Amino acid sequence: MRILVVPLRWAWRFVVAAILLLFSRRHREGGHAPEGRVERELPASPRAERAVAGLLWAAGLAGLGFVFLYALDDADTQLLGVAIALALGLIGAALIIVASRVLPQERAEEQRPEFAIPTSGGGEHSREAEAERAGLTVREGLDGVSRRRLLGGAGVAAGVGLGAAALAPLASLGPRVGKLLEESPWQAGTALVEENGLAVRATELEVGSFLTAFAAGADKRDLAAAVIVLRVEESELELPPDRQDWAPQGLLAFSKICTHAQCAVSIFRYPLFPERSPGPALVCPCHYSTFDVLTGGNRVFGPAVRPLPQLPLRIDAGRLVAAGDLSGPVGASWGGVREES
Amino acid sequence: VIRRAVGFFDQRTGAGSALGKTLRYVFPDHWTFLFGEIALYSFLILVATGIYLTLFFEPSSTQIVYHGSYAPLQGAEMSKAYASALNLSFEVPAGLLIRQVHHWTALVFIAAIVLHLMRIFFTGAYRKPRDLNYYVGLTMLILAVVEGYAGYSLLDDLLSGMGLAIGNAVALSVPGIGGQLGTLIWGGRFPGSGAFFSRLYIAHVLIFPVLIGSLMALHMALIAIPKHTQFRGRGRTEANVIGTPLWPGYALRSLGLFFCTAAVLFALGGLIQINPIWQWGPYQPYLGTNGAQPDWYLGWLIGALRLMPHFDVVIDSYTLIPNPFWGGVLFPGIVFGFLYAWPALERRLEGDHAQHNLLDRPRDNPRRTAIGAALFAWVATIFFAGAADRAFVQLGVPYEGQLWGYRAASFLVPIAAYFLTRHICERLREGEGHPGRRSSAVSLTRNREGGFDELPEAED
Numbered sequence: 092m093r094i095l096v097v098p099l100r101w102a103w104r105f106v107v108a109a110i111l112l113l114f115s116r117r118h119r120e121g122g123h124a125p126e127g128r129v130e131r132e133l134p135a136s137p138r139a140e141r142a143v144a145g146l147l148w149a150a151g152l153a154g155l156g157f158v159f160l161y162a163l164d165d166a167d168t169q170l171l172g173v174a175i176a177l178a179l180g181l182i183g184a185a186l187i188i189v190a191s192r193v194l195p196q197e198r199a200e201e202q203r204p205e206f207a208i209p210t211s212g213g214g215e216h217s218r219e220a221e222a223e224r225a226g227l228t229v230r231e232g233l234d235g236v237s238r239r240r241l242l243g244g245a246g247v248a249a250g251v252g253l254g255a256a257a258l259a260p261l262a263s264l265g266p267r268v269g270k271l272l273e274e275s276p277w278q279a280g281t282a283l284v285e286e287n288g289l290a291v292r293a294t295e296l297e298v299g300s301f302l303t304a305f306a307a308g309a310d311k312r313d314l315a316a317a318v319i320v321l322r323v324e325e326s327e328l329e330l331p332p333d334r335q336d337w338a339p340q341g342l343l344a345f346s347k348i349c350t351h352a353q354c355a356v357s358i359f360r361y362p363l364f365p366e367r368s369p370g371p372a373l374v375c376p377c378h379y380s381t382f383d384v385l386t387g388g389n390r391v392f393g394p395a396v397r398p399l400p401q402l403p404l405r406i407d408a409g410r411l412v413a414a415g416d417l418s419g420p421v422g423a424s425w426g427g428v429r430e431e432s
Numbered sequence: 433v434i435r436r437a438v439g440f441f442d443q444r445t446g447a448g449s450a451l452g453k454t455l456r457y458v459f460p461d462h463w464t465f466l467f468g469e470i471a472l473y474s475f476l477i478l479v480a481t482g483i484y485l486t487l488f489f490e491p492s493s494t495q496i497v498y499h500g501s502y503a504p505l506q507g508a509e510m511s512k513a514y515a516s517a518l519n520l521s522f523e524v525p526a527g528l529l530i531r532q533v534h535h536w537t538a539l540v541f542i543a544a545i546v547l548h549l550m551r552i553f554f555t556g557a558y559r560k561p562r563d564l565n566y567y568v569g570l571t572m573l574i575l576a577v578v579e580g581y582a583g584y585s586l587l588d589d590l591l592s593g594m595g596l597a598i599g600n601a602v603a604l605s606v607p608g609i610g611g612q613l614g615t616l617i618w619g620g621r622f623p624g625s626g627a628f629f630s631r632l633y634i635a636h637v638l639i640f641p642v643l644i645g646s647l648m649a650l651h652m653a654l655i656a657i658p659k660h661t662q663f664r665g666r667g668r669t670e671a672n673v674i675g676t677p678l679w680p681g682y683a684l685r686s687l688g689l690f691f692c693t694a695a696v697l698f699a700l701g702g703l704i705q706i707n708p709i710w711q712w713g714p715y716q717p718y719l720g721t722n723g724a725q726p727d728w729y730l731g732w733l734i735g736a737l738r739l740m741p742h743f744d745v746v747i748d749s750y751t752l753i754p755n756p757f758w759g760g761v762l763f764p765g766i767v768f769g770f771l772y773a774w775p776a777l778e779r780r781l782e783g784d785h786a787q788h789n790l791l792d793r794p795r796d797n798p799r800r801t802a803i804g805a806a807l808f809a810w811v812a813t814i815f816f817a818g819a820a821d822r823a824f825v826q827l828g829v830p831y832e833g834q835l836w837g838y839r840a841a842s843f844l845v846p847i848a849a850y851f852l853t854r855h856i857c858e859r860l861r862e863g864e865g866h867p868g869r870r871s872s873a874v875s876l877t878r879n880r881e882g883g884f885d886e887l888p889e890a891e892d
Contacts, residue, residue: 129677166525168532172702175529176695183691190685199677200667201458203659203789206561265616265625272604272611272621303718312495314622317718347718352601352737352756353622354594355720376722377594378738379821379831392832394737396744396755422622423601424744424754425611431749 130198139192143185150181272428273420276309276316277402283320283344283411286311291411293340296322299361299371303347304411315421317347318402320411321359321384323371329385334418337387337403342411344402345388346421349375351395353423356382373399387418397424459682460662460675464555466689467548473690474541475648477697479641481534488524490516491586491633493626502710510714513629514588517709533701538580540697542729545573553774553804556797557661559788563775565654570771572647577729579640582632584707584727591707593715594724597622598737602760607753623717663791670789723825725818732811735818736763739839767811798857802850809849813842 157174160166205218233239283291283304291304301321309316325341337343349356354377362368372391373382380393388399400421403414420428442448459465492512498505500515501522520527549569552558558566581599585592600622603614617631618624659673668674676682700706712721726734736759745753778800779785794801817838824831876884 161525168526168528169702171526171529172533172698176699176702178695179691179698180695183688183693183695186684186688186691190681190688194680194684197677197681198674199456199458200672200674201456201659202672203670204657205671206658206787261616264627264631265612265619268611268615271615274621305718312623312717314717353597353717354724355718357720358722376720376724376821377598378734380742390742394740394742394755394759396742423604423756424751425604425614426608426751427611428751428754429746429749 129200132196134191134196135193139188143188143193146181146185146188150178150185153178153181268425268427272422272425274315275416275421276306276313277413277416279413279415281413282307282407283318283404283413291320292409293342293406293411294409296320296342298322298324298341299359301359304344306413314348314353315346315417317355318344318417319347319356319359319373320344320404321371321373323361323384327370327385330387334387334401334403336405337401337414339404339406342404342406343384344404344411344413345373345382345384346400346402346417348422349377349380349395350390350397350399351375351380351393351423352377354378356380356399397428455677455679457656457678458659458673458675459678460660460668460673462663464551465660467544467551469686469689470693471541471544471548472648473693474537474544474697475644476690477537477694478534478541479645481530481537482637482641484530485520485534486637488516488520488527489513489586491629493588493623493629498714505710505713508714509716511588511629513586514709514714517587517589521710529698529702531701532704532706533698535584535706536700536704537697538583539706539728540693542573542576542580545569545576546729549573549771550804550808553771554794554801555661555663555791556788556800557791558775560775560779560785561658561787562654562661565651566775567772568647568651568654570768572644572651574768575640575644575647579636579644580727580729582636582640586629586632586636587707587709588629588715589707589709590712590715590719590721591709591724591726593623593717594720595726595730597717598734598756598760600624601754601756605754605757606761607757610754610757658789661789661791663793668790670787673789723821725822731818732815733760733764733818735814735816735820735838736760738820739814739817739835739842741839763814767807770807795857795860798854798861801857802854805853806846806850810842810846813838813845817842 153174157171157178160170160174236242284307285291285302285304290307291302296302299322301319304318304320305311306313306316306318311317321343323341323343325338328338328341330337345356347355347357352375354375356373356375358374358376359371360369360374360381361371369391371384373384373388374380375393375395378394380395381391382388382395382399383391388401390396390398397419400417400419402417405412405414438448438451441451490512494512495509496512496515498508498510498515498518500506500518502518505518517531520531522528552566552569581595585596585599600614600618603617604610606613615621617628619627619631660675662668662673662675665674676685713719725731737756738759740755740758742755744751744755792800817835820829820831820834820838823829823834879885
């Protein structure tokens with residue numbers, strides 16, 4: 092129970108203080124004369140004050156309700172939310188009633204300051220003249236300095252040097268980009284493995300199915316390590332001449348990372364009724380770039396510009412193995428993405 | 433007690449008279465003035481709930497195997513960041529409540545800023561002398577959007593990881609320096625080095641909140657110096673401000689608004705689920721899900737990325753401008769660039785260099801209102817384009833057809849909005865006595881029999 096007593100006492104003090112505050116305001120009318128015109132009205136009524144006190148009491152109870160719910164095993168998020176929202180809302184309602192039905196209702200007028208207006212032309216004491224004097228003060232502070240240009244130039248030189256020194260360590264944030272964005276763990280002979288590390292077998296994939304595979308021995312989080320492997324009818328393939336032997340038995344592999352904005356290309360659209368549907372394609376769920384798998388990953392729809400890099404495959408004792416590196420850099424484009432490496 | 437407290441500080445700082453003036457600071461009454469206050473109060477709630485969350489969250493991309501109480505993810509590989517967010521949601525009492533309140537508040541925070549910005553724009557409140565403060569406000573909006581993105585990216589669930597992948601692609605697309613920029617921020621190639629999450633974390637919990645908080649203080653100082661704007665009305669002139677003084681009326685009313693805002697946000701956080709990260713699962717660069725949507729304030733950017741036709745600017749073999757630049761950098765650059773440039777642009781267009789303390793109603797300046805409506809309609813169209821995949825899934829409207837429709841709409845809708853708004857404003861102005869023109873009201877005078885006589889209309 093000790094745990095409950097402390098917040099209880101705190102809540103009680105809060106309620107008492109709030110009520111005292113409300114009542115203390117009642118007896119102080121017209122204590123000072125505010126500047127400017129003021130229209131004033133004193134709406135306080137015992138009824139409004141009772142309502143406010145009631146709301147604050149209820150708020151205190153709701154707050155304690157939150158503490159009680161919290162102390163239960165397996166505190167329920169919904170009930171907790173309702174309790175605390177009630178406590179806050181009741182206080183809010185009480186304050187709004189205080190502001191509109193209990194405290195003096197005032198409508199006051201205040202004068203604005205005037206700022207320097209270039210068109211005003213003003214006299215000796217105008218805002219403009221004062222601003223002018225501020226500028227003069229700055230210039231007077233430099234009286235007697237003869238070689239301002241020399242000193243100013245030297246100051247700029249110091250600033251540039253120090254600024255460069257301050258910014259240079261930012262280069263430590265990351266490695267130099269160089270060939271980093273083109274790195275790939277694939278080469279001829281790299282085996283394809285599944286997420287659990289087991290080799291991908293050619294027999295696992297039926298026509299129209301796909302799976303995600305990785306370069307054996309590579310970090311699965313390496314952007315270039317993941318490929319999507321799928322099977323289509325070998326007779327459908329329309330690969331370019333230099334890729335004729337990249338898809339044994341209709342098995343194709345492409346980088347899993349979209350060339351537009353690097354999301355994982357995780358949708359394989361395979362036509363259920365080929366006469367009426369568009370051909371088999373890989374789709375990225377982020378911006379719906381769509382790549383035709385039959386022609387080697389060319390973009391057919393969406394904002395991607397470069398084709399999805401294709402991985403040449405061969406089958407080695409029933410297992411899938413890369414026959415070479417991916418056909419292009421993996422991931423989004425940057426300045427050097429199209430340069431020959 | 434109050435007198436002694438004031439005396440204590442006055443004898444040490446001389447702040448007594450300033451306090452007296454502050455207490456009588458006058459707030460003009462209009463409901464549209466509350467958006468800014470809601471944004472301010474949301475920020476306070478974000479800081480409070482955010483501090484609580486930092487006590488449990490571990491910003492680390494180190495991969496571990498999950499053994500917490502959420503059964504479907506038992507044994508899954510995930511980052512410590514994601515695991516600690518799951519822990520916070522399932523193990524910590526009231527942890528899920530606070531996390532959801534924090535997320536809801538972020539959404540409301542930015543929504544309130546945008547509504548506030550629209551109020552400022554359509555009533556001409558940004559005009560001299562408040563243009564300076566308008567720039568501060570716009571800067572806070574940009575910071576708030578980046579802050580929100582950093583916040584939901586920290587959790588390292590599947591959706592936030594996909595968001596970061598896109599963010600990295602946008603960084604890589606910056607002409608000339610993109611490759612190096614992305615590599616520097618992420619500490620290597622995406623998904624980045626272990627340092628990246630520390631950077632994202634410190635940006636989210638310290639750097640951006642401090643920047644936003646400081647600008648907020650500046651924002652309020654720059655409101656108080658020339659005092660609030662007000663709409664035209666009885667006794668209101670360019671030189672005065674009429675309304676409710678801070679003490680006693682406005683302070684308590686505004687405090688009431690704070691509590692009501694908090695009540696709504698805690699009710700939302702308690703009752704309406706938001707970002708159930710356990711359903712998305714942990715992020716790995718090779719995982720993706722269909723139907724991925726960002727928080728609402730990034731919807732306009734995903735829409736722009738999706739709508740942009742597929743072209744890069746390539747010179748020889750050098751890719752000067754990769755595609756994500758258009759939607760991810762250029763589009764928000766144009767929108768914010770226009771908003772920053774507008775006050776100066778309008779001064780030049782209208783040749784109006786005067787100080788303005790009285791607000792226009794939107795109809796009072798049809799051109800400004802029409803331009804604002806066109807800009808808003810443009811951004812809104814592209815925002816809705818970002819939800820085209822949801823319309824496809826839920827309503828079956830073909831995605832490709834929608835995309836072409838939205839491409840056309842992104843040109844036509846702003847033009848239509850411009851002319852329609854301008855027409856409506858002008859018609860509204862015709863239909864009533866405008867403060868700047870001759871009054872159509874009838875003046876009455878009491879006659880000797882106790883009835884009323886109509887006074888002849890005054891000649892101009």
